Amino acid sequence: DTEVTQTPKHLVMGMTNKKSLKCEQHMGHRAMYWYKQKAKKPPELMFVYSYEKLSINESVPSRFSPECPNSSLLNLHLHALQPEDSALYLCASSKEASLNQPQHFGDGTRLSIL
Amino acid sequence: RKEVEQDPGPFNVPEGATVAFNCTYSNSASQSFFWYRQDCRKEPKLLMSVYSSGNEDGRFTAQLNRASQYISLLIRDSKLSDSATYLCVVFKTSYDKVIFGPGTSLSVIP
Numbered sequence: 001d002t003e004v005t006q007t008p009k010h011l012v013m014g015m016t017n018k019k020s021l022k023c024e025q026h027m028g029h030r031a032m033y034w035y036k037q038k039a040k041k042p043p044e045l046m047f048v049y050s051y052e053k054l055s056i057n058e059s060v061p062s063r064f065s066p067e068c069p070n071s072s073l074l075n076l077h078l079h080a081l082q083p084e085d086s087a088l089y090l091c092a093s094s095k096e097a098s099l100n101q102p103q104h105f106g107d108g109t110r111l112s113i114l
Numbered sequence: 115r116k117e118v119e120q121d122p123g124p125f126n127v128p129e130g131a132t133v134a135f136n137c138t139y140s141n142s143a144s145q146s147f148f149w150y151r152q153d154c155r156k157e158p159k160l161l162m163s164v165y166s167s168g169n170e171d172g173r174f175t176a177q178l179n180r181a182s183q184y185i186s187l188l189i190r191d192s193k194l195s196d197s198a199t200y201l202c203v204v205f206k207t208s209y210d211k212v213i214f215g216p217g218t219s220l221s222v223i224p
Contacts, residue, residue, distance in 0.1 A: 041216070042201055042214035042216055042217055043214050044214075045212055090157055090158070102148055103160070103212075105157040105159065107157045108157050
């Protein structure tokens, strides 16, 4: 079982819907990440939060809006998504957002946009 | 040229075989290296960190060659459960520049 928990496991939504993905960890990690992974491709970094502050936005469209309410939680708010946004969304955490700190992944939310 | 490259495979090997994967990176400033494995439709899981002096964890050995800018993973005595995609992960000079390689697919055959 992963120590990073993501909900929901699966999500199907229309292009006009608003939904949120949730991620939670209780390992005391201070860095959390969102990745997007398309089939047969490696994960691509979207956002990095360090000590609840957004550190990195890898040029992600504004229809994806991250939020870090506290050190254990990370949300990804979705609005007006496109069919090409269908993918596996992975959350990860690490002790610190620094080198030599491996990331631990949740098992992802499989998102389908109709 | 991609920043991190791996032979996509697939590597099909019999149980008990030894198999090696390489991963090359283009940025000489890259600092930290990891191997992850990812099973089909599952999340990536950390397999091992890669240290300059090389490191071993049971049947798995990781090596780093900074001069040639590659890392390797050796799996001895392959098990059926080793079947997965192996992802090379490279951190550049800061945590935000984390790059996953495209992955190498391994199938261990009975």
